[in-house]
Each structure stands twice: as C-alpha cells, then as structure tokens.
Amino acid sequence: MKIPKRIASAVINSLKGGVVPRTGLPYITVGREAEISALLHDVDIIADGGASFRFIVGKYGSGKSFLLQTIRSHVMDRNFVVVDADLSPERRLQGTKGQGLATYKELISNMSTKTRPDGGALTLILDRWISSVQAETSAETDPDAAPEQFAKAVERKISEVINSLNEMVHGFDFARLLTIYYRACVSGDDESKAKVVKWFRGEYSTKTEAKTELGVNIIITDEDWYEYIKLFAMFLKKAGYSGMLILIDELVNIYKIPNSITRQNNYEKILTMYNDTLQGKAKYLGIIMGGTPQCIEDTRRGVYSYEALRSRLAEGRFGREGVRDMLAPVIHLTALTSEEMLVLSEKLADIHAELFGYERRISEDDMIVFIKTEFGRIGADSHITPREVIRDLIELLDIILQNPEINISTFIESGGISYSVPPQDEETEGGEFAEFEI
Numbered sequence: 001m002k003i004p005k006r007i008a009s010a011v012i013n014s015l016k017g018g019v020v021p022r023t024g025l026p027y028i029t030v031g032r033e034a035e036i037s038a039l040l041h042d043v044d045i046i047a048d049g050g051a052s053f054r055f056i057v058g059k060y061g062s063g064k065s066f067l068l069q070t071i072r073s074h075v076m077d078r079n080f081v082v083v084d085a086d087l088s089p090e091r092r093l094q095g096t097k098g099q100g101l102a103t104y105k106e107l108i109s110n111m112s113t114k115t116r117p118d119g120g121a122l123t124l125i126l127d128r129w130i131s132s133v134q135a136e137t138s139a140e141t142d143p144d145a146a147p148e149q150f151a152k153a154v155e156r157k158i159s160e161v162i163n164s165l166n167e168m169v170h171g172f173d174f175a176r177l178l179t180i181y182y183r184a185c186v187s188g189d190d191e192s193k194a195k196v197v198k199w200f201r202g203e204y205s206t207k208t209e210a211k212t213e214l215g216v217n218i219i220i221t222d223e224d225w226y227e228y229i230k231l232f233a234m235f236l237k238k239a240g241y242s243g244m245l246i247l248i249d250e251l252v253n254i255y256k257i258p259n260s261i262t263r264q265n266n267y268e269k270i271l272t273m274y275n276d277t278l279q280g281k282a283k284y285l286g287i288i289m290g291g292t293p294q295c296i297e298d299t300r301r302g303v304y305s306y307e308a309l310r311s312r313l314a315e316g317r318f319g320r321e322g323v324r325d326m327l328a329p330v331i332h333l334t335a336l337t338s339e340e341m342l343v344l345s346e347k348l349a350d351i352h353a354e355l356f357g358y359e360r361r362i363s364e365d366d367m368i369v370f371i372k373t374e375f376g377r378i379g380a381d382s383h384i385t386p387r388e389v390i391r392d393l394i395e396l397l398d399i400i401l402q403n404p405e406i407n408i409s410t411f412i413e414s415g416g417i418s419y420s421v422p423p424q425d426e427e428t429e430g431g432e433f434a435e436f437e438i
C-alpha cells in the first residue's frame with residue numbers, strides 16, 4: 001500500500017490514541033457500505049435544495065465518529081461545506097451561560113471545504129464568493145474599459161444574493177454584514193473585514209460593541225445561533241457550494257446534564273432542528289448527530305425522555321435484529337464482523353510497515369490467529385468494539401517491530417491480551433471494570 005508517511009503517521013498515531021484521524025480515512029474504511037450509502041442519499045437531497053436530519057447510534061468505540069468523519073470527507077469532495085463540533089459540559093445546544101453560543105463558535109471555527117479541510121474556512125469562503133462574482137461580471141463587462149459600470153454590475157450581483165436572504169429570520173442583518181464585507185474588500189479595508197468575520201464567528205459579547213464597530217444592533221446569542229446556521233446554508237448555496245452539513249458528536253454530554261429542565265431545553269432545540277429539516281423550513285442543510293444507545297433511548301434522561309422526540313424517532317413494529325431500515329431517522333451501528341475486522345487489520349499492518357519502512361512480517365495466518373483471539377475473549381460477543389481491536393493490533397505491530405525475534409502466532413496465543421468488561425452501561429458513572437486474561 002502506497003500512502004504518504006505524513007498521512008500514515010496521522011492514521012496510526014490517532015488510532016493508537018483511540019481517536020479518529022481527520023485524514024487518510026479512505027485507506028482504512030471497511031464495512032459500513034449500507035450506512036454510507038444511506039447518508040450519501042441524504043446528501044443528494046440536500047444538494048437539490050432539501051434538508052435532512054439523522055442520528056448515528058452506537059456504543060463507545062463502535063465507529064460513530066469514524067462514520068461521521070468518513071461522510072465528512074465524502075461530502076467535501078462533493079463541494080459541500082462541513083461544520084463539526086463535539087458537545088461537552090461547556091458546549092451544548094442550549095444553555096444559560098453561553099453554552100449554545102460556544103457550540104456555534106466551535107462549528108464556525110471548524111468550517112471546512114475541500115481546499116481547507118482542517119477548518120478555518122470562513123474567510124476563504126467569503127473571499128472566494130466575492131472573487132467569483134467579480135470574475136463572472138468581468139466576462140460581461142470589461143473592468144478596465146468601464147470601471148464604474150463594472151463596479152455597479154458587481155454590486156447588482158452581490159445584491160441579488162443578499163436580497164434572497166432578507167426574507168429569512170435575521171436575514172436583513174446577515175445581508176447587511178455581507179455588504180459591509182464586500183465594500184471592505186473593494187476598498188482594501190482589512191480592519192472592517194476582520195470585524196465582520198469576528199461578528200460571524202459569534203465573538204461580539206454585547207450589542208453596544210457591535211453597534212460601535214459595525215453599525216449593527218444585533219449579535220448572535222444562545223437563543224438564535226441556529227437561525228444563523230440556516231442563513232449560512234442558504235448563503236453558501238448562493239456562493240457556489242452544494243450545501244452545508246453539520247456534524248455534532250458526543251450527545252451523551254446532554255444526557256449527563258443533571259438539571260432536568262436544562263436537559264429538556266436542549267432536547268427542545270433538537271426537536272426544532274429536526275422539524276425544520278423535515279418540514280422544509282431549512283434548505284441546503286444536513287444535520288447528523290452521534291450518540292450512544294443509552295443517551296438516545298433512556299426514557300428517563302435520554303432523547304426519548306422528550307415525548308415529542310420519542311414519538312418521532314422510536315422504531316416501528318417491523319424493525320428487528322438483522323433487518324435494518326436505513327431510511328429511518330436513527331441509524332443503529334452494528335458491530336463489524338470478524339471478516340471485516342480481518343480486512344481492516346490487513347490494511348493497518350500495511351500502513352504500519354509503510355510508515356516505519358520495513359517488510360511486513362505479520363502474515364495472513366497470524367492475522368487470523370489475532371482476530372480469533374480478540375473475538376474469543378470473555379465478553380467479546382457483546383462488548384468488543386473496533387477501537388479495542390485496533391489498539392491491540394497497533395500495539396502488537398509496535399512490539400513485533402521492536403522485537404523481530406519473537407514468534408508472532410505463539411506470542412498472540414500466549415495470553416498477553418486482557419479485556420475489560422463493564423458490569424454496567426459504559427455511560428453509568430462509578431463501578432469497577434472486571435479484567436479477564438486469556
């Protein structure tokens with residue numbers, strides 16, 4: 001396998017640390033064809049002016065984040081803008097101390113495109129939009145022969161985009177800021193451009209500050225940040241992109257909120273987003289949220305504790321083990337099979353050998369012994385996850401590299417691998433893990 005060492009290093013180091021790499025996913029994607037196909041079908045609908053909302057549900061380490069990052073890579077290749085954020089105690093969908101606005105700031109900070117995949121693409125998008133309008137206008141009007149006429153023609157095209165946003169909630173102020181940014185670009189006023197970008201990032205804390213610096217008497221707040229996300233989606237389409245995809249992971253942090261009223265307010269925000277996308281109130285917008293089974297299905301604290309959401313999301317009578325409806329709003333991730341894990345292990349062994357520049361020593365037979373050992377552990381039938389297997393594999397590959405004299409199959413079978421089985425759900429606080437050795 002030929003893979004750049006920079007990408008190989010990111011893949012191996014990320015997976016060994018238990019996190020999903022941001023690059024190199026096509027080299028290690030195995031299984032999940034049905035899930036990816038279903039989500040890419042949503043992407044086609046978004047590009048046609050629709051909207052979608054999905055929950056990805058799976059245990060810790062089952063591949064939720066991996067699937068989200070895989071879809072992220074796919075849609076950026078399709079000219080989408082992607083924003084993503086992990087929820088935390090400081091970042092929620094709604095809060096009384098700026099937690100909702102903190103999520104908005106994280107989303108905008110992580111705004112990514114194909115040419116800027118690592119985030120921070122807001123300024124690039126705004127500049128590209130203005131440049132594309134100027135280029136389009138220059139094909140119709142010679143800027144050198146008639147500079148005043150050219151400037152007016154560009155203004156007219158800018159106004160067409162801006163006026164289409166006015167009818168949306170907060171659209172007038174959003175459009176006004178785009179006008180300020182355009183005029184600052186024309187005049188070379190970098191300070192004003194920076195102030196507009198600061199406003200779009202939600203970094204103005206008071207209306208007075210925004211009024212003084214930009215002349216607008218409004219700022220983005222905890223209550224209305226989602227309205228600006230919808231405005232961004234519409235603007236991005238007008239700016240030449242296919243649409244906008246929002247990826248929000250770690251919903252368990254809402255489940256862990258101790259105050260029931262605060263939890264319900266967050267679930268109400270999810271309901272608003274869900275209704276907007278399915279009823280056509282949002283356009284060119286897709287939302288995918290990732291969470292564990294308990295944080296979704298627990299009727300006491302989870303998403304299903306909010307009856308309006310439970311009645312919309314709960315499975316029907318015909319859903320059952322082995323028969324999945326990939327068009328439902330909730331996609332439950334099933335465990336990768338031992339065959340799929342074997343294929344993934346082969347890929348990782350090749351990447352590891354490429355990264356450290358050695359001839360791969362672990363054979364296919366050794367791999368089969370490794371997979372059988374992993375899946376034969378006590379509790380593996382219900383608790384084993386790709387994360388556990390991958391970390392064990394990379395550790396094994398590191399040991400083989402540093403100790404070339406060992407017999408690989410004998411070492412694997414010697415009982416050096418232990419497995420932790422939680423006596424209760426992984427999200428339940430407290431409790432000790434029981435260790436079993438083979």
